[in-house]
Amino acid sequence: MKVRVKFFAILRERAGTSEAAKEMAEGSTVADLWRQLQKDYPKLDVPGIRLLYAVNQDYVGVDHKLKDQDEVVFVPPVSGG
C-alpha cells in the first residue's frame, strides 16, 4: 500500500521536502512509518521532540494501522495563537 506524508514546520525543514509518498507493508502502523521515514531522512530524528500523529486530518495513536492512500502528518509541538 502507498501512503502520503506531509511535513510541516521543523520536520519540513529537517526532511528538506513538504511531501513524500511511501510504500508500506499491509498492516503497518504510524510507528512503522515513522521508523522508515527516519531512515529516509536521518535529520528527522530531532532529540527530545514530542510528536502527535494525524491520519486523514484526525489525531490518532502511534499504533494506528494505516490504509492505502492515507494522508499522514507527524505533528511537531504546535504553537498557534
Added chain:
Amino acid sequence: MFHVTNQPIDLDGLVRFVADPEAGAVATFIGTTRNNNEGRKVMALDYEGYAEMAEKELRRIGEDAKTKWPICRMAITHRLGPVQIGEASVIIAVSSAHRDAAFAACRFAIEEIKKTVPIWKKEVFEGGEVWIGTQTGQRLDPS
C-alpha cells in the same frame, strides 16, 4: 465560521458573524504578535499551518464550547504566513445570552488552540530564528 487565512483578519467581520438577536454579549479575543520573547528582540513571526486539519480542529473547538456553555455563535480565524509585530495572529468572537458564557468560551478556545490546532510559529529575532513549541515548553532550534 472557522478559518485560517493568509490575509489580515477582519475583526468586524467576525463580530458581525456572531451577531444574534438572542445574544446579550459578544466577547472577542485578539492574539497579537509581540516584539519580545524570553529576552529576545522579535522582528516578525511566521506561521505555518496544516490548513485542512487546522480548520477541522477549530470547528471541533467550537462544537466542544457549545457543549460546555450556552453560547449562541462562535467564529475563529487564525492567520498564516508572515505576521508583522502588533498585528493580529488570531481572533475569536463568541456571542451568548449572558456575558459569563461568552468570556468562558473565548478563554477556552484560545487555550485549546494552543494545545491541539496544527499551526506552528517561527520566531524571527535579532540574530536567528526558532520554531516555538508550546506543547512541551521546549524550543526546537532548526539545524
